[in-house]
Amino acid sequence: MAKWGMVIDLDKCTGCQACTTACAMENNTLPGESWQDVLFYHQGKYPSAQMKWLPRPCMQCENPSCVHVCPTRATYKDMDAGGIVFVDWNKCIGCKYCMIACPYGVRFYADEKPLLEPDLRDIFPGSNGQLWSPPYQNPEQDWKRGIGIQPAGVVSKCTFCYHKVSKAPAGTPDLDEAIPELKEYVPACVRTCAPKARFFGDLDNPESQVNRLIGDKHGVRLKDHTGNKPQVYYLGAGAGVPAFEPKPRS
Amino acid sequence: MNQENIMKGPAGIGLLAISAIVLLASFGYAIASLMSQGHAAFNATSTVPWGQPIATYLYFALASSGLGLIASLPLVFGFRKFYPVVKRCIFLAFAILISGMAVLALELGNVFRMLWVIPLNLQIQSAMFWMGVFYLVDLLFLLWKFQKLDAGEWDSKTSKQVGIGSFLAVLLASGNLALIFGMMSMRPFWLDGLLPIYFYLTAVASGLAALVFFTYLAHGFSRDNMSAPLRNLLEGALPKFFGAVLGGTLLFIAVRAITGMYSNNPEIHLVWSEYLFASPVYQASLWLGIVLPFVLMLTGSMRNQAGTQILVAVLVFGGLFAERFFFVVGGQVIPLFKGTWEWDILSYTPSATEWSLTIMGSALLFTLWVLGERLLNLSAMPPSAVMQEGPAAEAAAHA
Ligand code: SF4
């Protein structure tokens, strides 16, 4: 089985948020429930200030702290699914311990105050156990893997678009949207990225493009000191997270 | 002595009625808002997932553990002076734990699912799994121990064994509860291998506050209504012990604050400087809820007065509740990996629904406690032979 990994080249990323939008459309997430997001950081002062952006999916950690803490095994790492970390919505009790334990802040409890008004959950009230039921939905639903629209009271997160990548022919080293016969299997964020800053492939295959990029361009994992060992690597200048600083007090 | 328990009379009926009304009203409000809005009725969010209901649960669970530890003083360690409060301690520990669990149940996303997914999946890696196991064992031991004492078995071999079992269950339950936080390296404000010790200490402090308050309340806030051994305890060992535990609590807070402030890690020192010490509520709860009670308990003449003890108990209730709240929220206020979306310390203030859960838990505690005082004999003491110290007394007790 492949070990799916993602590579994000920050020298190419323009911070356009197309990936964020594509993810929200693909996975029917609510505003604020950004399984994929582009974070912005700024440092320094004009005229030498720097602005960084950092696309951020779930890192599908090799040693995922979210999995270690989950009391119900609702959150699990599936080695038969390329090492993707899933949430089984039939098992999750909504204790939110995984959200405490994930160092990357990429898990969501959508049963919270809406980010934007009007609340989409009021406009499209949930049916069939869903938290909300918009008229256009991805037909792919797999609650055992946290795919589709979740019920109330559970945690959701990025699935590396498992409903797509799982259909790729076995042994494919890279899922590259530029190859016409593979494009349907490419995660939505990767497929949509206009400057082609995102790559997706098999980290267990030394020949894969993702491994070559990591090797040639000195790929790094963010917050590597946590020991979570992400399956998402970053390339290019600015691959790092500045330490937290509070807003200057007036 | 029970004739002087005012809870057995009309005062008890009055308090029972008030507590039951508050319980129903707060439960009704919480359920209504949860049914209509789901957990959007909470102000906890994906960035601060654990809010006041978790802090309330923590407060209650630890107060219960504290009471369990106090009950072990006579039952396990032979501090016989504590016998007069032991039944009340155990009953209160039970009632507070049930109240805390009720609050937690309404906080979880899918509470009933817990009943089958936890036993069927046996995720022994998770500290939260062990929390369920240990607190369940703790609850069963409390009931068993209470039943033994209620049957008059103060000093039998089984009651001693149950006492030891219960003591171990309390240590495991509250120590593991500490590690739920203490093992989180990604939340450096909590990360601390000694957190169980801090939890034991503060658990006993909140347990003593509850014990003092409810013992006085049962006796109409008057020592004249109390039995002689109980009066002796309240004028001697108990206030000294309370003072010492408050001192230990302060020491722990000071050490955590000093290491936290000194640390370069913004995820620790900013929590202290920009969140805890910057909050007037935290400051007030620290100075009025922990430092002042400690000062009041320092001199013998002050600490032995009933008025001081009641005041200290009430202040410590508030002080330690705030301590739990700021501890739980403090571990989450530095946003993880959010960039400029969250470029300041996160803020969290509980919503009306979250407050209603805290009120509901407290009302449930009062309701259960008054029922306990009315239906059971919580002031019961062992026969005088067991009460006396020394080998002769022990021999007499076994005879
Ligand atoms: S990034 Fe967070 S949610 Fe994703 S696998 Fe790692 S610990 Fe779990």
Ligand code: SF4
């Ligand atoms: S919220 Fe759900 S997935 Fe997360 S730790 Fe709790 S049970 Fe597991």
